[in-house]
Amino acid sequence: MLIAVPLAGEVKFYPFHDDFRISLGTPVFFFFLLWIRQVAPVLSGLAVGACVALFRIGWDTLFHGSELTWGSLFQLHYPVFFYYLTYACLFQLLRMNREPYRPLRVGALDIVIETVSSFAELSVRHSVAEEWSRITVYGEIILIALIRSFFVLGFYNIIQLRQAVLNEEQQRAQNEQVLVMISNLYEESVQLQKTLGDAESITRDCYDLYRSLQELDPADAAQTKALAQKALLISGQVHDIKKDNQRIYAGLAKLINEESTADYMEAGQIGELIVRTNRKYAAALGKSVQFQLHVEAVLPALQVFTVLSLVNNLAANAVEAIRQEGIVWIEARLEQEWLLFRVADNGPGIADKRRERIFTPGYTTKYDAAGQPSTGMGLFYIRQVAEGLGGRIVVEEELREGESTALTICLPLHKLTKKG
Structure with a gap:
């Protein structure tokens, strides 16, 4: 802030084609006061006001040293110190950084602060009578304050919005992991x-x-x-x-x-979470797998952990069954008082003689790169949980076009919805 504000103050333009100039120092200072909350605004105003005055004196000494004396340079530039000090004091007095943050309130108050600060600077200049004799100076100051305030707020809100989006994405990723x-x-x-x-x-x-x-x-x-x-x-x-x-x-x-309320989630959201999780899993296995999700809109919020555990298991099995490229279909629908979760793939399929054995604990056809078999507990676990809830899991005999394997979990609706 101590470096940026003096430098930005040297970027000037003259919108009214007279000696009334506008710099970017004030917008930059306003932005930093909104952003840096660990330092009291009054201290920032003291430090920045002194830095801006000293910087302008040094700048003019460097480029116009032979034309102006130290005394005249000080007389010319010291009033800017009171501008930043007044700005910071009012910023702190009006508690511009208080929560909750309201952009319109902050913008309106900043117009007042900048206008008062400009008059405070003019009041200590020798040319105060000459400046105030022009009635148009009041309108010019207020207009510039309006433009600069909402320009800074727009930029600041864009950054805040982007930060909120990033935080939301990070929180969603953490929630999914949990x-x-x-x-x-x-x-x-x-x-x-x-x-x-x-x-x-x-x-x-x-x-x-x-x-x-x-x-x-x-x-x-x-x-x-x-x-x-x-x-x-x-x-x-x-x-x-x-x-x-x-x-x-x-x-x-x-x-x-x-x-708790967090234990229940819309069926579509659970399906999307399963797709995202298994898409990452397929990428980790070096496979190109497409997912097609269909969830009926009439489904209520469901017990997320049970549904996620069961359907995610079937989806992961489908991903593992596909050799390099393939499709996994995930479907959730309601039939009377039963919830049906169907997962299908176009992998190599299951031989008829193995259909009954796949639910046996310890039975597996999957081996890792070292030749070690998997636990063979996935489908056994699904059957145990489904039957414990009063449901069942079946291997579909009638397959749709393109499918080679399809398993359906049937569960009673009242077991997975919130009581009441």
């Missing part, structure tokens, strides 16, 4: 729930083994007792693991199941 992360927790919670069941079964089997060993022939009592104690120890350790998993599962369940 939504995808929480939806992924659904899948992890189902697998954790399965682990809890396995841990319970192992604990019971170990205890049954302990009792069986206790009932063996007492002829080899020492070895039998040692084995029984080992089985009991294993049972206790597995039980501890189960308890730890239960605490983790309880935390996940609380995080996932806490309902």
Whole structure:
């Protein structure tokens, strides 16, 4: 600000074809006062007023040093200090930077501030009587103040709008990341729930083994007792693991199941989020995949994490199935009291003999570059959740033109909409 305002003040023009000049110093100063909120405007006015006066004295000394004395240069330029000081004091007194920011209020007040500041500068000049004798000077000052104020506000508002758009895009990206992360927790919670069941079964089997060993022939009592104690120890350790998993599962369940307004989103917005997420996923895999989304307009706001988790899983499977180039169709529609989510692709398809096996936990046909298989839990998870909600997932037998695989999730509407 201390550098820009004096330099901008040297950019001058004469709109009325007389000695009345306009510089860009005031608009630049006004912009900085709006932008820099950490420094009190009065301090800015003191510093800028001194810098502008000293800069003009130094400039004239450099280029007109032989024509004017230091005294005359000071007499010529020191009044500008009072212009910037008055401007800054009024800016602070009228609290121009207060929230909420109202452009029309700020623009109107700035016209008043600039007009008063101009008269304050004229009042300390020796030529005050000559300047004020021209009645037109009042109109010229007000007109210039009007033009400069709203020019600066227009420029400032453009920057503010651009910043707001960038912040909104950043916030949307963060929200999408959180939504995808929480939806992924659904899948992890189902697998954790399965682990809890396995841990319970192992604990019971170990205890049954302990009792069986206790009932063996007492002829080899020492070895039998040692084995029984080992089985009991294993049972206790597995039980501890189960308890730890239960605490983790309880935390996940609380995080996932806490309902708020943010947990529900328009079906079309969820679909767009799924498309954006999987478009990035396809690009990461080096594939060229087109997405076609169709969501019925009549659908209400849906439970975002459940829908996102289920449909996103199917969409990701479709992307993985496509070799290099292909199309993924995503559809959401309402049939009576059922929500249908259909995901299809034009990849290699699923052989008839594998259709029933694809929902088996651990079954997979996907391997990474190192030859390691995937977990094979995706479709099993979808079926578990769908059935837990009173729905189902099916592999479509009647395909549309261009499709090679299509899976449809059917869920009861009331399970995914907000209560009431």
